[in-house]
Amino acid sequence: MNRTTTQAPDLRLILLHYGAGAIALLVASIFIFLSVAVFKGHYFQPRLLAITHLLALGWGTMIITGASYQLLPVLLDVNLYSNRLGYFTFATLLPGVVLLVCSFWQFDIGWCMQLGAILVLLALCTYTVNMYCTARIKKEQGIAAECLVTATIWLTLTGVLGVLLVFNLRYAFLPEIHLHYLQLHAHIGIAGWFLLLIIGVGTKLLPMFLLSEITSFRRIQVAYYCINAGLVLLLADSLFFHTYERAWIYGLFILTGIGSFLYFVADAYKKAGRKKMDAPMQQSMVAVGSMLLPALCFFGLKLWNGRMLTEEIQLANLYGYSIFMGFITMLILGQTFKTLPYIVWMQRYQPLIGKVRTHTLPRDLYNERWVRIQLYCYMPGYLLSLAGIAFSVSWLLWTGTAGVVATAVFYNLNVWKILFHRVVTQ
Numbered sequence: 001m002n003r004t005t006t007q008a009p010d011l012r013l014i015l016l017h018y019g020a021g022a023i024a025l026l027v028a029s030i031f032i033f034l035s036v037a038v039f040k041g042h043y044f045q046p047r048l049l050a051i052t053h054l055l056a057l058g059w060g061t062m063i064i065t066g067a068s069y070q071l072l073p074v075l076l077d078v079n080l081y082s083n084r085l086g087y088f089t090f091a092t093l094l095p096g097v098v099l100l101v102c103s104f105w106q107f108d109i110g111w112c113m114q115l116g117a118i119l120v121l122l123a124l125c126t127y128t129v130n131m132y133c134t135a136r137i138k139k140e141q142g143i144a145a146e147c148l149v150t151a152t153i154w155l156t157l158t159g160v161l162g163v164l165l166v167f168n169l170r171y172a173f174l175p176e177i178h179l180h181y182l183q184l185h186a187h188i189g190i191a192g193w194f195l196l197l198i199i200g201v202g203t204k205l206l207p208m209f210l211l212s213e214i215t216s217f218r219r220i221q222v223a224y225y226c227i228n229a230g231l232v233l234l235l236a237d238s239l240f241f242h243t244y245e246r247a248w249i250y251g252l253f254i255l256t257g258i259g260s261f262l263y264f265v266a267d268a269y270k271k272a273g274r275k276k277m278d279a280p281m282q283q284s285m286v287a288v289g290s291m292l293l294p295a296l297c298f299f300g301l302k303l304w305n306g307r308m309l310t311e312e313i314q315l316a317n318l319y320g321y322s323i324f325m326g327f328i329t330m331l332i333l334g335q336t337f338k339t340l341p342y343i344v345w346m347q348r349y350q351p352l353i354g355k356v357r358t359h360t361l362p363r364d365l366y367n368e369r370w371v372r373i374q375l376y377c378y379m380p381g382y383l384l385s386l387a388g389i390a391f392s393v394s395w396l397l398w399t400g401t402a403g404v405v406a407t408a409v410f411y412n413l414n415v416w417k418i419l420f421h422r423v424v425t426q
Contacts, residue, residue, distance in 0.1 A: 009086060013069060016090055018340055021332075039389045060332065071339075076134070096117070100120060125156055143220045144217075147220070191230070194323075195257075199257075205335065205338070226257035280333075281334065286379075287333075314389060337366055344421060349423065370410045
């Protein structure tokens with residue numbers, strides 16, 4: 001407990017990220033509900049690009065960035081390198097995402113989109129510097145910290161390529177067609193940033209919440225090296241040889257890494273001292289298993305090999321939706337209520353221990369009934385949305401996305417309940 005509060009960053013820095021991320025999820029879910037028709041067409045269209053970047057940057061990256069400011073210092077038992085740098089990252093990331101999403105929605109490829117892309121890249125660079133300098137404080141990092149730091153490097157590379165793509169829309173200076181680099185941008189962002197970081201976080205959090213005694217992290221090391229090897233080879237092949245013909249081979253590397261991580265999670269559950277899980281943990285475990293769906297979609301896309309058939313376009317939309325509204329969203333929805341209440345409770349109540357009486361526990365900071373309602377709205381909504389995309393059925397999409405909107409509403413209610421919690425003493 002002392003280590004958690006001593007190495008903790010400024011609480012306001014974390015809360016800003018969770019608050020902004022929660023609003024981004026709500027806005028994105030409403031956008032999806034109002035734009036279900038876009039999932040019947042090609043993925044390169046304004047509204048779908050806006051929704052994708054809002055989910056990737058405003059929702060996923062915003063929440064994960066805020067959580068990592070707390071997690072990495074605790075993993076390494078060091079102080080966060082710079083709170084000021086963290087605030088600067090937030091102050092550039094938020095307006096950058098707003099400008100970028102608004103520009104994509106209107107498909108205005110002028111200075112507004114370019115400024116938004118530059119602000120986002122600046123935020124990603126400063127975040128990477130903050131994480132790298134935090135990790136450098138301690139020489140022996142451990143595989144979990146290595147996953148987190150390496151993920152931030154891939155995040156910056158994703159941002160660099162994203163800026164190039166934004167300017168390429170206006171000036172068309174890249175040697176290959178735009179979609180060639182857009183695929184690379186998406187793959188290194190998904191596997192390099194989200195997947196590696198979630199594996200690093202899951203390495204510590206999942207065994208901890210399961211009360212599982214894990215002594216070997218060889219499976220995580222296998223996952224780390226396989227995923228990075230696949231990404232490096234994919235990056236080199238697409239940039240220097242301008243082809244994705246061997247992408248399925250590199251995908252096998254990444255799939256091996258995913259399988260190794262899933263084996264680690266299964267072993268942690270097998271050794272768990274707490275088999276009965278609460279609602280947030282149940283959702284987190286389902287999210288881990290959902291990693292396989294986008295992997296299968298990826299290999300399906302490589303089999304069609306760019307023929308642009310109707311089925312291939314549907315599969316591409318299914319791939320993106322299963323990642324952002326499936327795996328990433330599902331995991332964050334679950335882990336938010338395993339981490340945020342604890343972070344807030346530790347920083348507000350731990351200094352009062354021994355001074356005043358209080359019976360408030362971390363689980364008292366949020367409404368678990370709302371979490372269960374959130375789960376009951378989300379799972380049918382998500383599955384119906386997948387079916388609607390796969391079979392191009394409008395009523396399935398409308399019904400499914402309505403469930404996603406309801407999920408975002410209950411998530412926001414709980415997050416803001418935690419953020420505005422006042423200390424209760426007796």
